[in-house]
Structure formats: C-alpha cells, structure tokens
Amino acid sequence: MSPIDRRLIVSVNWPLLILALAIFAVGVLNLYSASGFRMGEEVSLQSFFNKQIIWGGCGLFAMLLVVLVDYKHLGNVAWPLFFVTILLLILVLLTGRTVSGARRWIEIGSFNFQPSELAKFAVLILGAKLLAKRSEKLGWIELFAVVGLGLVPALLVVVEPDLGTGLNILLLLCGLILYRGISGPVFKSLLVAVPVLLPCGWFVLKPYQKQRILTLLDPEKDPLGTGYHIIQSRIAIGSGQMWGKGFLEGTQSQLRYLPEKHTDFALAVFAEEWGFVGCIALLVLFCFFLLQIYSTARTSKDRFGSFLAAGVFFYFFWQILINMGMVLGIMPVVGIPLPFISYGGSATIVNFCLVGIVVNVSMRRFVFKKS
Amino acid sequence: MRFESETQHAPRSGLILLQVMVFGLFCLFTLRFWYLQVHKGEQFAQKALDNQMRQVLIDSARGRVWDSTGRPVAVSEPSFALGLVREDCEDVEATLAKVAQWTGADPAALMETFKRGKKRVKPFEPLILVTDLSYEALAHIEANDIFWPGLEIVVRQKRHYPEGSLMAHILGYVAEANEEELEKNQALSLGDSVGKQGLELTMENWLRGAKGKKQVEVDALGRQHNEQVIVEPAAGNNIALSIDLDLQRLAAGLLDGQAGAIVVLEPDSGKLLALVSQPAYDNNLFVLGVPQDKWSELRDNPMHPIQNRTTQGLYPPGSVFKLLVAAAGLSEGFITYKDGVVCSGSYQLGNRKFHCWKKGGHGYVDLRQALVQSCDVYFYKLGERMGMDRINAYAKASGFGVPTGVDLPHEKAGLIPSREWKKKRFGEAWTRGETLNASIGQGYVLVSPLQVARYVGALLNGGKLLKPSLLRDEPPEIQGVLPLADEHRRFLVETMVDTVQGGTARRLLRPDARVGGKTGTAQVVKLINADQRRKAADMPYKYRDHAWLASFGEKDGKRYVVIVLVEHGGHGGEVAAPMAKAVYDYLFGPPPGKTAVQADPVIHQLEAGD
Numbered sequence: 001m002s003p004i005d006r007r008l009i010v011s012v013n014w015p016l017l018i019l020a021l022a023i024f025a026v027g028v029l030n031l032y033s034a035s036g037f038r039m040g041e042e043v044s045l046q047s048f049f050n051k052q053i054i055w056g057g058c059g060l061f062a063m064l065l066v067v068l069v070d071y072k073h074l075g076n077v078a079w080p081l082f083f084v085t086i087l088l089l090i091l092v093l094l095t096g097r098t099v100s101g102a103r104r105w106i107e108i109g110s111f112n113f114q115p116s117e118l119a120k121f122a123v124l125i126l127g128a129k130l131l132a133k134r135s136e137k138l139g140w141i142e143l144f145a146v147v148g149l150g151l152v153p154a155l156l157v158v159v160e161p162d163l164g165t166g167l168n169i170l171l172l173l174c175g176l177i178l179y180r181g182i183s184g185p186v187f188k189s190l191l192v193a194v195p196v197l198l199p200c201g202w203f204v205l206k207p208y209q210k211q212r213i214l215t216l217l218d219p220e221k222d223p224l225g226t227g228y229h230i231i232q233s234r235i236a237i238g239s240g241q242m243w244g245k246g247f248l249e250g251t252q253s254q255l256r257y258l259p260e261k262h263t264d265f266a267l268a269v270f271a272e273e274w275g276f277v278g279c280i281a282l283l284v285l286f287c288f289f290l291l292q293i294y295s296t297a298r299t300s301k302d303r304f305g306s307f308l309a310a311g312v313f314f315y316f317f318w319q320i321l322i323n324m325g326m327v328l329g330i331m332p333v334v335g336i337p338l339p340f341i342s343y344g345g346s347a348t349i350v351n352f353c354l355v356g357i358v359v360n361v362s363m364r365r366f367v368f369k370k371s
Numbered sequence: 372m373r374f375e376s377e378t379q380h381a382p383r384s385g386l387i388l389l390q391v392m393v394f395g396l397f398c399l400f401t402l403r404f405w406y407l408q409v410h411k412g413e414q415f416a417q418k419a420l421d422n423q424m425r426q427v428l429i430d431s432a433r434g435r436v437w438d439s440t441g442r443p444v445a446v447s448e449p450s451f452a453l454g455l456v457r458e459d460c461e462d463v464e465a466t467l468a469k470v471a472q473w474t475g476a477d478p479a480a481l482m483e484t485f486k487r488g489k490k491r492v493k494p495f496e497p498l499i500l501v502t503d504l505s506y507e508a509l510a511h512i513e514a515n516d517i518f519w520p521g522l523e524i525v526v527r528q529k530r531h532y533p534e535g536s537l538m539a540h541i542l543g544y545v546a547e548a549n550e551e552e553l554e555k556n557q558a559l560s561l562g563d564s565v566g567k568q569g570l571e572l573t574m575e576n577w578l579r580g581a582k583g584k585k586q587v588e589v590d591a592l593g594r595q596h597n598e599q600v601i602v603e604p605a606a607g608n609n610i611a612l613s614i615d616l617d618l619q620r621l622a623a624g625l626l627d628g629q630a631g632a633i634v635v636l637e638p639d640s641g642k643l644l645a646l647v648s649q650p651a652y653d654n655n656l657f658v659l660g661v662p663q664d665k666w667s668e669l670r671d672n673p674m675h676p677i678q679n680r681t682t683q684g685l686y687p688p689g690s691v692f693k694l695l696v697a698a699a700g701l702s703e704g705f706i707t708y709k710d711g712v713v714c715s716g717s718y719q720l721g722n723r724k725f726h727c728w729k730k731g732g733h734g735y736v737d738l739r740q741a742l743v744q745s746c747d748v749y750f751y752k753l754g755e756r757m758g759m760d761r762i763n764a765y766a767k768a769s770g771f772g773v774p775t776g777v778d779l780p781h782e783k784a785g786l787i788p789s790r791e792w793k794k795k796r797f798g799e800a801w802t803r804g805e806t807l808n809a810s811i812g813q814g815y816v817l818v819s820p821l822q823v824a825r826y827v828g829a830l831l832n833g834g835k836l837l838k839p840s841l842l843r844d845e846p847p848e849i850q851g852v853l854p855l856a857d858e859h860r861r862f863l864v865e866t867m868v869d870t871v872q873g874g875t876a877r878r879l880l881r882p883d884a885r886v887g888g889k890t891g892t893a894q895v896v897k898l899i900n901a902d903q904r905r906k907a908a909d910m911p912y913k914y915r916d917h918a919w920l921a922s923f924g925e926k927d928g929k930r931y932v933v934i935v936l937v938e939h940g941g942h943g944g945e946v947a948a949p950m951a952k953a954v955y956d957y958l959f960g961p962p963p964g965k966t967a968v969q970a971d972p973v974i975h976q977l978e979a980g981d
Contacts, residue, residue: 135382179385238407238415276408280401287397294389297381306381313389321396328403 013362016292020340020355023285024348027266027341028052033247034269048343055345059352066356070364074357075304078126082149085122088115089156116165117346119153120315121353123169127176128307135303137183146177163209164335168318175314176307209332229265230329237271237279237328244275263342264335267327282341286320296362305361312354427496427587428560429600430528431580434607436542436570438616439644439843444538445571450529451504453512453522454497455485460521467500469519474501474508497523499562503659530564530571530658534616536651537623540679541614541779541841543569544654546661558582567657569679570610570841573778580607611843613642621957622647625950630938632680632820634839635954638828638923638932640847641837643777645954646821648680682775682782685817686936689891690745690875691921692812694863695826697742699765700753701859708862711737714748718807725751725807742866743874745890747811754810759801762809763789768854770829770836775821776850777839785822788815813894824934827921829853830864831930867923876922878948879955881962884926886955891919892942915939920947926959 032049092115130146131138138146150173158166182190202210239245271279290313297309316339323338325331337344339351407415436445453470460466467485471478481500488498504512509524516522530545532538545564553559558581565579566572583604622633626649635645652669661669669677678684700706716732718725727733727747733740741749754762766772772787786792788809790801808814821839829836834853853860867887871879876888894916918940923932933951940946956962 178388179382181382181384234407235415235418237404238412239419240408241412241416242409271404271408276404276412279404279408283397283400283404287393290389290393290396294386294393297389298386300381303381310381310385310389317392317396324400328400328407330403 007366008363011363011366013292013296013359016289016296016355016358016362019285019289019292020352023282023289023340024056026270026282026285027338028056029247030266030270030273030341031343033273034266051345052343052348055348056352058345059349062349063352063356063359066353067360067363069360071305071308071357071360072302072364074125074308075129078122078129081118082122082126082153085115085118085153086156089119089153091115093156093159114346116157116160116162117350119157119169120165120172120350123150123153123173124308124311124315124354124357127173128304128311131176131180132303132307137181138177138186139183140186143177143182143186146173161206162335164337167322167334168315168336171318172311172314175318176311179307179310179314229333233265233268233327234329236268240272240275240279242276244271244273244278247273263337263344264323264333265327266342267324267338270341271327290317290320293358296358296365299365300361301365305365309358309361312358315354316351426601427585429583429585429602429604430526431582431604432528432606433530433545433564433580434578434609436578436610436612438612438614438619440615441611442616444532444534444612444614444616445542446531446533447528448531449526450502451509452499452525452527453501453504454499454525456497456521456523457489458521460519466519466521470500470522473511473515474504476501497525499525502527503529527562528564532654532658535653535655537616537620538614539569539651539654540648540681541569541612541646542654543567543571543780544657545571546657564658568654569779572780574610578607578610581605612841613644613843613845614646614841615644618645618954618957619647621645622950622954623649623651625953626937629940630674630680631940632684632934632936633950633954634681634820634824634932634934635958636824636828636839636932638831638837638930641825641828641840642843642845643839643841644931646681646841648678648684650674650676652676679779680936680938681820682777682779683819684936684938685783685785685819686917686919686938687814687816687893688812688818688823689893689917689919690812691823691889691891691919692816692818693742693745693750693810694830694867694889694921695766695769695771696750696753696757696762696810696812697738697866698769698853698855698859698863699757699762700738701862702765702855703757703761705756706738706753708738711735712741712746712749712752714746716748718748718751720751720755720804720807723804725804739862739866739869742863742889743869745870745875750810751807754806755803757810759789759806759809762806763787765854768851770825770851771818771822775819775825775839776848777821778841782821783819785819786815786817812891820934820936823919823921824932827923827932827934830860830867831923831932833857834860864923871922876920876948879922879924879952881952881955881959883963884924884955884959886922886924888920888922888948888951890942890948891921893917893919895939915941918942918945918947920951922951924955924959929958931955931958 028049031052034048126149127146130149150170154166154169154173157169270282274282293309293313293316297306297313300306300309319336319339322331322334322336323342326333326336327338337347340348433447435443435447437443453474455463455466455470457463463485464482467481468478470476471481484500485498488500501508504524512522512524516524532542532544544567546567548556548559548563548565552565556565559565566575571578581604582602583600584602585598585600587598618635622635622645626633626647629649631649633645633647634643636643650672656665697706713735714727714729714733716727716730718727725747728745732748733744733746736744736746736749738749740746763772766787772785774782774784776782788801788805793799793801793805793815805814809816825836825839830853834855834857835847835849836851836853838848838850840848855863864887867876867889868885869887870876870890871886871888875890879886879888895914916939918935918937920933920935922934923930931954933954935947935950937946937950
C-alpha cells in the first residue's frame with residue numbers, strides 16, 4: 001500500500017465524487033417511490049430501497065479499496081486479469097447457476113458472482129493499456145487486434161445470454177478506439193463498410209431481439225409485448241408534463257406490470273413524478289458527471305491514466321444513452337440499466353469502483369515517480 | 372500544433388470527441404423530454420387518466436371427458452363470480468357491506484376474503500369475493516354495480532360431473548389450486564382450478580388449456596372498453612374414456628349398499644369398460660370447496676367412500692392366487708399336470724396342522740382337480756416344495772406386488788411378502804408356515820382388484836401384461852410377458868372353464884358362451900389379529916371374509932375379464948358370482964332359456980369353505 005499523503009487528498013476529483021453520490025441519492029429516492037403501492041397498503045417492496053442503500057455502502061467501500069492502490073499497477077495485471085476473466089466466463093457457461101434461463105452466476109458459497117462484471121474491468125484496463133502505448137492513429141492491424149481481443153469476452157457474455165453487458169463491453173472498446181483516433185484511410189473504409197455490414201448483424205440476432213428493434217419502429221404493432229413497455233413508458237413520462245406529479249404521487253398505473261420499473265425503467269417513474277424540470281436537472285447532473293470524468297482524462301499525467309478515464313467515460317456514456325433512449329422510446333429495448341438510478345447490487349458496486357478508478361487517476365496526476 | 376509527447380498527453384481529437392458526445396447527449400434528450408413532457412404532455416396526461424391499459428387473462432375451457440359412446444361425464448359450465456378491483460373502489464367497507472346485502476354472505480367473512488386476497492391479487496385485478504352467484508344475485512348486481520365502481524362480474528368455468536359419484540373414482544375432481552400448486556406452476560393464477568384426484572389430476576396437462584390474454588382500456592370509473600384479444604385462449608384437449616357408462620352404472624348398482632369393487636376389461640387391449648368402487652362420493656361436492664363438515668363426514672366414514680378400491684384396496688387374494696402358484700409350479704418344473712396329492716383334510720407341518728377348507732378332504736387330486744375343487748392341501752405341499760423366495764420372484768414377474776400403471780393417482784402396489792420384507796417390517800424371521808399361508812393366498816399377500824384383472828387378462832391374451840387403460844384411443848401398452856409357457860397358460864384357462872362347469876363358480880355357466888372363473892375368499896379375522904385392531908369386534912360384519920371372483924367370458928370372438936370383490940361378502944361363489952353373471956348378461960345379452968340358475972345344494976357345499 002502506498003501511503004496516502006495530503007497532496008493526494010487535495011488532488012482528488014471531488015466534484016466527480018459529489019456528483020456520483022448526488023445521482024445515487026436521486027436513484028435511491030426514486031426507488032423508494034417505485035417500490036411503494038399506495039393503495040391503502042404499507043409499502044410492500046421496500047426491500048429494494050433498503051437493499052440499494054446497502055449496495056451503495058458496499059460500493060463506496062469497494063471504491064475506497066480501488067483508490068488506495070496506484071492505478072499504474074493496473075497496467076501490470078491487465079493481461080493476467082484478462083485471461084482469468086476469459087476462464088471464468090467459460091466456466092460460468094459450463095457450470096454456472098441458471099437463473100431464468102441465463103447462466104450468469106458462479107456460486108461461491110452463498111455468494112453469487114457474475115464474471116461478466118469482471119469482464120468490464122478486464123476489457124477497460126487491457127484496452128487502455130494497449131491503446132495508450134503509442135500515439136499515432138490506429139492502423140488496420142492494431143485495430144483488428146484490439147477489436148479481436150474485445151470480441152472474445154463480449155461474445156462469451158452474449159452467449160450467457162446477456163446482450164446488454166456484451167454490447168456495453170464492445171461499445172466501451174469502440175469508444176476507446178475513437179478516443180485514440182483512427183487513421184484517415186482506415187476511417188474512410190470503415191465509413192463505407194459499417195453501414196454495409198450492419199444489416200448482416202441482423203441475422204445474428206435472436207428472434208425476440210429482432211422483435212424489439214421492429215417494435216421500436218412501430219410500437220403499436222406489438223402492444224402487449226415489447227411495444228407495451230414502450231407505450232406505457234411514454235405515457236408515464238409524458239404525463240409528468242412540466243412539473244411532474246410530485247414525489248410519491250406518480251400513479252404508475254401504466255408501469256405497475258413492469259418488473260423493470262425498479263431497474264431498466266426506473267427513469268420512467270422519475271420522469272412521471274418530477275416532470276420536465278426534474279428530468280433536465282437529472283440530465284444536467286449526468287452531463288456534469290461525464291464532464292468531470294472528461295476533465296480527469298484531459299489532465300491525467302500519463303496516457304494510460306487518460307485512457308482509463310476515457311474508458312470509464314464511455315462505459316457510463318453508452319449506458320446513459322441507451323437506457324434513456326430506450327425509456328424515451330427512441331432506442332430498442334435492451335437490458336441496460338441507468339447508472340446509479342436503476343436498482344442493482346453488482347451494477348452499483350461496479351459503478352462506484354469505476355468512479356474510483358477515475359478518482360485514482362485524478363489524485364495521482366501531480367505525483368511523480370521517485371527516480 | 373505542438374507534437375505531443377507519447378507519455379504526457381491525452382489525444383486531442385479524443386478529448387474533443389468526449390465534449391461533443393456530452394453536448395450531443397444533452398441536446399438529444401432535452402429535445403426528447405421536451406417533446407414528450409411539454410409538447411405532448413397534455414395528451415399523455417389525459418391518456419394516463421382516462422385510459423389505463425390493463426392486461427387481463429382469459430380463462431381457457433378445460434377439456435371435456437366422455438365415455439366410450441360419447442356421453443359427457445365431465446364438462447365445464449360457466450359460473451359467475453363477483454370480483455372487486457381495489458384500484459377502482461372508492462370505499463371498500465361500504466362496498467363489501469353492499470355485497471353482503473346482495474348475496475347474503477357474511478360481512479365478516481367477506482372482509483376476511485378481501486384481506487387474504489390483497490396479498491395475492493394485484494390492485495387492478497379483480498379480487499374474487501363470492502363465487503357461483505345465484506341468478507337472482509347476478510341480476511341484482513348487474514342492475515346496481517354501476518353505482519359501485521370496482522365491482523365486476525367475472526365469468527369463470529366451473530367443472531361439473533353429470534354422473535357424480537358413478538365416475539368419481541375414475542375422474543376425481545378439480546378444485547382451487549393451493550399455494551404449493553401455484554408455486555409449482557407459473558401458468559396458474561389465484562382462484563384457478565386444478566385436478567386434485569383421479570384422471571383430472573393425472574391428465575391435468577392434457578386437459579388444461581392455455582390462458583389467453585386481452586388488453587382492456589379502463590377509464591377513470593373503472594369501466595372497461597376497447598377490449599382487444601392479444602392471445603387467444605387455447606382450449607384443453609378432450610378425453611374419450613374406454614368406460615361404458617351403462618355397464619359402469621349396472622356394476623355400481625350391483626354393489627349398491629355394499630363395499631367392493633368391480634373391474635371389467637378387454638384382455639386383448641387392456642381397455643377398462645367398467646371400474647367401480649363402492650361406496651363412492653359425489654365429486655361435484657369438491658369443485659367449489661367442500662365444507663368442513665361434509666369433508667369430515669366423508670373422511671371418517673368407516674366405509675371409506677374416498678378410497679378407490681380397484682387400485683387402492685388391498686386384499687388377500689385367497690384361492691384366486693392358486694392360479695399363480697400353480698403357474699409357478701409348472702414353470703419352475705416342480706409339478707406336472709399328472710402329479711397328484713392325497714388330501715385328507717389337513718396337512719401336517721412340524722407340530723402344526725394346516726387345514727383344507729373341506730373337512731373330510733378331497734381324496735386324490737391332480738393339479739386340474741386341485742384348482743377346480745380349490746384344494747388347499749395340494750397347494751400347501753406345492754408351496755412348501757417351492758419355498759417363499761421362488762413364489763415371491765414369480766409373483767413379481769407376473770405383475771403382483773407392483774403397480775399396474777393405470778392412469779390414476781396414488782395406486783397401491785400391493786404386497787408379495789419375502790424374508791427381507793418380514794425382517795424389516797417385524798424384525799422376525801420368515802417361517803415355513805407363512806409360506807403355506809401365502810400359497811393359498813392368505814397371510815401377508817395383498818393384491819388389488821386391478822392387478823388380478825391384469826393377470827387374468829394376460830392368461831387369456833397370450834401372456835402379455837398390458838397396462839390397464841381408461842382411454843378409448845390409447846394403443847395397448849405391453850408392460851411385460853408372463854413367465855409361463857403357452858401350453859401351461861392354456862391349461863390354467865381350461866381349469867377356470869372347468870371351475871365354472873363343475874366347480875365353485877358354477878353360477879356363471881351359460882350355454883352360449885365360454886366362461887371361466889375362480890372364486891376366492893380372503894380371511895379377515897386373521898388380519899384383525901395381525902393388526903391388533905379390536906375396536907370393530909362388536910361388528911360381526913367386520914369379521915366376515917371378503918369374496919373374490921376372477922372370471923372371463925368369450926362369445927362371438929369378444930372376450931372380457933370381469934373381476935368382482937365384495938368386502939365382507941363371505942364366499943366368492945355366493946355373493947360375487949351373481950354380480951359377474953349380471954355383467955355377462957349385459958355384455959353377451961341374456962342367456963337363452965332360463966335367466967337364473969337355481970342354486971343347488973351341491974354347489975353350496977363346495978362353496979362352504981371358499
């Protein structure tokens with residue numbers, strides 16, 4: 001353990017921490033509301049609210065652990081961590097516990113562990129390490145090498161099946177590649193190739209996933225399946241109007257059948273109760289949160305740190321984009337939660353750990369190696 | 372632009388990208404929020420208020436059950452229940468009071484139902500308060516429920532059994548699913564009926580359809596409009612039974628007032644034409660939940676009407692078992708047809724005397740005579756020579772001591788005793804005397820009427836043990852083959868014919884058909900001693916032996932097996948044979964000439980011990 005001296009404390013990106021905690025607090029408050037039936041009954045799902053607070057505590061503790069170790073050591077464990085993750089992902093497919101049709105968990109005693117969570121870190125750290133090495137823009141060979149490396153864990157996660165996490169891992173990596181920059185010819189080729197190749201991806205999707213994309217184009221076509229989510233979600237959000245119905249006042253009648261109102265559709269509950277004003281406030285919080293990560297990426301003293309921060313930026317960015325897009329009915333329904341707002345134990349801990357990595361980079365930006 | 376050192380700086384273009392992305396995110400979602408919440412907010416708010424969409428499950432019709440000729444024995448009828456949608460109800464207490472007034476239900480009980488239902492039923496789903504509304508109550512509610520938002524008439528399928536107790540043991544019944552069943556099957560919702568007994572239980576998945584879904588829009592007053600069926604309900608499958616309702620009714624009538632069982636099956640297909648257990652219960656009682664006092668009455672009835680005696684009634688087979696012991700002796704090479712025994716009326720084993728039912732003895736009997744006259748001494752000797760282990764193995768291979776696999780729940784396997792079994796059960800060693808008892812079908816041996824039917828069927832059909840089937844269109848299922856040579860098998864069938872010609876089952880004799888049979892008497896007194904049960908000692912009825920008759924009849928290429936068991940009926944020939952005869956009169960038509968055989972004293976003597 002390196003001693004934590006005063007200079008480190010001063011350099012911490014405090015605004016980032018405060019913003020993360022503020023968004024988390026909004027999420028907890030919103031869960032409290034989403035959990036309650038107020039039909040003359042006591043709050044029946046309060047456990048979600050209580051549990052989320054406990055998860056938050058665990059997350060902060062985990063973040064503290066992440067902050068203690070100098071992030072430069074992360075580069076040294078990048079490869080071992082990556083291979084261990086791959087092994088665990090294969091293990092989970094072979095021996096994992098099946099919960100509602102998906103093999104995602106490895107049981108260690110009474111503790112359930114999702115290797116797909118670890119995969120986010122492994123890809124983030126290895127991607128940052130590889131891409132930070134050189135400064136010229138990416139050529140073909142490097143591009144294929146990096147994307148190939150990322151595809152292995154991503155596909156293993158998609159097979160579980162956990163499309164949301166797999167997508168997240170790949171998008172994070174793509175973000176890092178864009179951050180590094182792509183060389184002119186390669187960029188031009190991709191500009192042509194991607195629109196051509198994208199329809200091919202259509203044939204890889206499972207029928208229910210295709211259905212979701214089709215539903216997005218015409219929600220009324222499947223009004224009780226996936227379209228139902230979108231229609232009800234829009235009604236809930238829209239009915240919040242300018243000022244919202246007030247805390248605990250959302251009728252939620254439209255969302256009552258949705259188990260996801262705690263998780264993926266938590267934002268709809270928020271939007272109904274806080275209205276346009278509340279939503280913009282939350283959006284501003286998220287934007288400032290992202291900008292704080294950006295500032296750490298900008299001021300980091302080495303490229304590895306910068307890339308780490310950028311990776312975390314993309315991780316959160318894609319989740320916010322996809323989840324909000326889905327709830328607002330402009331993106332297909334993919335199981336991706338909204339950071340700090342959706343209920344979820346492992347997601348909360350991972351989110352705080354990732355914030356911890358950025359804090360770690362920020363606080364060590366003035367500390368020079370003792371030579 | 373300065374050249375960036377490799378280790379010092381973040382990529383500039385990347386940094387610009389991040390800023391652009393945040394800016395884009397903000398603009399995109401601000402616009403979208405504005406569009407939904409401000410631009411179209413009014414509309415959505417109105418939608419949320421006026422039209423709440425709800426998904427409602429549509430019940431599917433449970434499959435119907437017919438007898439072999441297409442007469443209904445289990446149908447579903449619509450019944451009307453009164454539900455309360457909590458979300459739409461303004462004043463629960465007043466509404467419940469009103470419901471009590473309309474239906475005559477107890478207000479406290481209604482409140483109790485409401486409180487229990489609150490835990491399980493979502494606020495926007497009807498919580499069923501009263502089931503099976505009378506038409507008066509229904510008319511009343513229909514006229515007034517507009518003033519009581521939240522109340523809703525729910526049409527549900529209610530199972531009805533037109534034949535009631537006649538088919539109760541076969542069909543069983545459906546009743547409301549309990550917690551455990553709801554946990555186990557996600558397709559069930561609170562208040563659904565599931566099969567609890569009989570075919571309703573074993574064929575549950577076949578009979579139960581899949582629910583449909585509809586989407587209804589509900590306005591602020593809870594009125595439903597714009598129904599849209601999303602998933603059509605799929606009706607359950609129907610069942611055609613192999614049971615002939617007329618024969619079933621006749622057989623039940625024969626046993627009326629007595630406890631017993633009658634099984635009629637086709638030996639070549641395994642199809643059951645009648646399966647009667649008396650006394651029976653009315654399964655319609657259970658459909659809407661049987662009241663506690665009625666249930667206690669059924670449960671504690673000393674005649675056990677709930678028990679299906681054809682599959683769950685276990686009795687010592689008595690002389691009927693001699694067929695199997697003879698088969699074992701022939702197959703294992705211990706005897707031939709010619710081997711004879713001199714029966715002096717008893718058999719000495721060590722210092723114990725084992726009596727033949729005929730006090731004076733049968734004199735010299737060969738195997739055929741021993742079976743026709745049902746001579747105990749012959750089988751004592753044979754059993755002694757073979758030993759219990761052999762009898763046990765052979766009986767098991769012939770389908771005794773194992774369930775028949777009929778599609779009815781909770782079938783009992785019966786018991787073929789063995790050394791190990793006795794050691795485990797009583798901690799005592801097996802004695803040779805017990806082997807002798809087992810050889811004449813007494814002692815520990817227990818069989819069900821259906822097992823006997825399957826065995827006799829196998830003797831007739833070429834040795835195939837067929838699964839007894841209740842379904843008209845089910846192909847025969849061969850479960851095994853008797854370990855018995857064809858020649859021996861035919862010999863045993865012949866002795867059964869001889870037994871009708873001049874033995875203990877003479878009442879079955881008819882000139883126009885080939886009928887064979889074997890009577891049996893199962894001793895009860897010993898059982899009582901064995902079970903240490905003396906509470907029934909004051910009931911002479913309890914002391915009487917059970918009467919068995921295992922028989923078959925052939926005419927015009929049609930063959931049937933008829934098994935009759937009468938509890939405490941005394942001797943097989945006296946009580947059970949007339950019943951079997953009546954069944955054959957139905958199957959083959961009345962016999963030409965006289966319709967009733969006069970009982971003559973000779974037969975009486977024959978039957979005195981059997």
